[in-house]
Amino acid sequence: xxxxxxxxxxxxxxxxxxxxxxxxxxxxxxxxxxxxxxxxxxxxxxxxxxxxxxxxxxxxxxxxxxxxxxxxxxxxxxxxxxxxxxxxxxxxxxxxxxxxxxxxxxxxxxxxxxxxxxxxxxxxxxxxxxxxxxxxxxxxxxxxxxxxxxxxxxxxxxxxxxxxxxxxxxxxxxxxxxxxxxxxxxxxxxxxxxxxxxxxxxxxxxxxxxxxxxxxxxxxxxxxxxxxxxxxxxxxxxxxxxxxxxxxxxxxxxxxxxxxxxxxxxxxxxxxxxxxxxxxxxxxxxxxxxxxxxxxxxxxxxxxxxxxxxxxxxxxxxxxxxxxxxxxxxx
Amino acid sequence: xxxxxxxxxxxxxxxxxxxxxxxxxxxxxxxxxxxxxxxxxxxxxxxxxxxxxxxxxxxxxxxxxxxxxxxxxxxxxxxxxxxxxxxxxxxxxxxxxxxxxxxxxxxxxxxxxxxxxxxxxxxxxxxxxxxxxxxxxxxxxxxxxxxxxxxxxxxxxxxxxxxxxxxxxxxxxxxxxxxxxxxxxxxxxxxxxxxxxxxxxxxxxxxxxxxxxxxxxxxxxxxxxxxxxxxxxxxxxxxxxxxxxxxxxxxxxxxxxxxxxxxxxxxxxxxxxxxxxxxxxxxxxxxxxxxxxxxxxxxxxxxxxxxxxxxxxxxxxxxxxxxxxxxxxxx
DNA sequence: GCCCTATTTGCTCATATGAGCACTCAGGGG
DNA sequence: CCCCTGAGTGCTCATATGAGCAAATAGGGC
Numbered sequence: 001x002x003x004x005x006x007x008x009x010x011x012x013x014x015x016x017x018x019x020x021x022x023x024x025x026x027x028x029x030x031x032x033x034x035x036x037x038x039x040x041x042x043x044x045x046x047x048x049x050x051x052x053x054x055x056x057x058x059x060x061x062x063x064x065x066x067x068x069x070x071x072x073x074x075x076x077x078x079x080x081x082x083x084x085x086x087x088x089x090x091x092x093x094x095x096x097x098x099x100x101x102x103x104x105x106x107x108x109x110x111x112x113x114x115x116x117x118x119x120x121x122x123x124x125x126x127x128x129x130x131x132x133x134x135x136x137x138x139x140x141x142x143x144x145x146x147x148x149x150x151x152x153x154x155x156x157x158x159x160x161x162x163x164x165x166x167x168x169x170x171x172x173x174x175x176x177x178x179x180x181x182x183x184x185x186x187x188x189x190x191x192x193x194x195x196x197x198x199x200x201x202x203x204x205x206x207x208x209x210x211x212x213x214x215x216x217x218x219x220x221x222x223x224x225x226x227x228x229x230x231x232x233x234x235x236x237x238x239x240x241x242x243x244x245x246x247x248x249x250x251x252x253x254x255x256x257x258x259x260x261x262x263x264x265x266x267x268x269x270x271x272x273x274x275x276x277x278x279x280x281x282x283x284x285x286x287x288x289x290x291x292x293x294x295x296x297x298x299x300x301x302x303x304x305x306x307x308x309x310x311x312x313x314x315x316x317x318x319x320x321x322x323x324x325x326x327x328x329x330x331x
Numbered sequence: 332x333x334x335x336x337x338x339x340x341x342x343x344x345x346x347x348x349x350x351x352x353x354x355x356x357x358x359x360x361x362x363x364x365x366x367x368x369x370x371x372x373x374x375x376x377x378x379x380x381x382x383x384x385x386x387x388x389x390x391x392x393x394x395x396x397x398x399x400x401x402x403x404x405x406x407x408x409x410x411x412x413x414x415x416x417x418x419x420x421x422x423x424x425x426x427x428x429x430x431x432x433x434x435x436x437x438x439x440x441x442x443x444x445x446x447x448x449x450x451x452x453x454x455x456x457x458x459x460x461x462x463x464x465x466x467x468x469x470x471x472x473x474x475x476x477x478x479x480x481x482x483x484x485x486x487x488x489x490x491x492x493x494x495x496x497x498x499x500x501x502x503x504x505x506x507x508x509x510x511x512x513x514x515x516x517x518x519x520x521x522x523x524x525x526x527x528x529x530x531x532x533x534x535x536x537x538x539x540x541x542x543x544x545x546x547x548x549x550x551x552x553x554x555x556x557x558x559x560x561x562x563x564x565x566x567x568x569x570x571x572x573x574x575x576x577x578x579x580x581x582x583x584x585x586x587x588x589x590x591x592x593x594x595x596x597x598x599x600x601x602x603x604x605x606x607x608x609x610x611x612x613x614x615x616x617x618x619x620x621x622x623x624x625x626x627x628x629x630x631x632x633x634x635x636x637x638x639x640x641x642x643x644x645x646x647x648x649x650x651x652x653x654x655x656x657x658x659x660x661x662x
Numbered sequence: 663g664c665c666c667t668a669t670t671t672g673c674t675c676a677t678a679t680g681a682g683c684a685c686t687c688a689g690g691g692g
Numbered sequence: 693c694c695c696c697t698g699a700g701t702g703c704t705c706a707t708a709t710g711a712g713c714a715a716a717t718a719g720g721g722c
Binding site for chain 2: 011014015017018019021022023048052053054055056057058059060062063064065066067
């Protein structure tokens, strides 16, 4: 192969990088090949890295994007963030599993270990329950914070999620025996005031930590599939600015309840519990949930976030949501 | 951020890699964070690399794929190969320019410098001419090896290519004043025997090196655009096994002339000149030319290849084209 | 033409890293 | 029950690398 002897340092730095990184040569050897001293080679390589020509990627489903995590913590005031890569994920569900795995790892490593964990339900949380290791903790009790699915074939999933998380931590699961959304406010109020239900809600309100996901305001919402909402009602919610739901409560981009009447018929803890929680872990993945994630994170409805790279980037790229005089975002 | 303390070494190696490669920590620091000795960290990183979890990529339009180049040389007996990355190329023409740049760099670095360079014509070679630096060599004469385009608005491109390459090397350009394909054999023979034309062909046959591209056997061929062939004739060539043309001569996958009668009407050097050349540099890019490239490379019609990553991979992935008892192809 | 300055180059030295080796320890067979 | 084996661990030492500094060099103003 003919030697390349260009005066151009940039090109030379690429040639050096090829030999150093791709061919595993030492800087000395690279120097011998290109006719340079080994110090010059070192400087060329430094320049190549400086210019961003060298990309090092960790390809593993359980890899994390620490730089994005740091930016999320700094720019959105989060206590913790876990960001998993999208590269190589072939489907939405594969991505969801990666995120769920990240959440399971995070939960198992969470200190102090919460005595009581409040959880919602959904496919994401169900995955988290499945992926949690046996004995991920010892003596963690679990309580549901909102009404469960009970109308269609997915009935039981909500309960199973809570039970499995508790079982794997040798703790007790407390279920909330109620629909998610009632047809009439009166029904909701009377259930809420029922002694057993009220006791569960009291327990939930006292939880040391919350683990929850969010739903999109689209026709694929679990609330529509479960029959709690019609597609028409969903369209109306969207028209009024809804971006998604948290604990069954539909919010707009400002994190405010979109439809107070509907919210009155929704059973479970209110969002103020989330706002005041010392540990509120949001687990969310997929493009359809970018908007609702933004609403949650930007309005302080979570203290920790477990998500995918694309969602993290979405949170970081929009400018108008941050303080204009915020810190610079280059790491 | 909570510490992760898994027994699983694989996961641990990913955590270590994140801190070492993404966060620029030393192995010592990584060890302190993960609660490991620095030797353990070194071993975990080695394992991560071993397992292919660390991908290092050089992102630059002029970067080269040395590993692929080596495999091409070894498996196809080439003297030289230049492979440029496709990553980041947004169009066929951008890719063609990258390859042309690679060819220009290669040509400028070629030793010994050929006294006489035989060239064909086409968009790719025109790009090479444009991208060659002024004074890329001194005293290199250029000669056309096959009849030029002269029918449509691209008239003059072929001549311009030769002239520019020669000018930038302070050499003379010798043009072949003739159409590429004649209607009747008799016309072709008489032109060929014309004193001036014969002299050019003699010069071309004596060239120290050839620089050429190839065309696909499709309706987008330059021969159709220039009016030398009709789409019907092309379809017939394809039916008879044509994969593309070299110097205006259509060949099949075995590198044989598809239509001897047509070939008789094609003016310029024959492919035997290419076969016996000590330096024959093929410059080719794009998916439409994979088949013809394969035919050329597998049948010894070039000694050096300048191409893109995708074409190189195409040449390397088909199994039945190589000696079954060839060397192993892991690098 | 000369000198002054800014940049580049070659070096010394401290540090980071990988190879190789001795040691430990768990588990299984005699 | 004890020894034996083999994986895994911690270490020593040689090598590779980056920081910092002095010498050289280029370029520009006077």
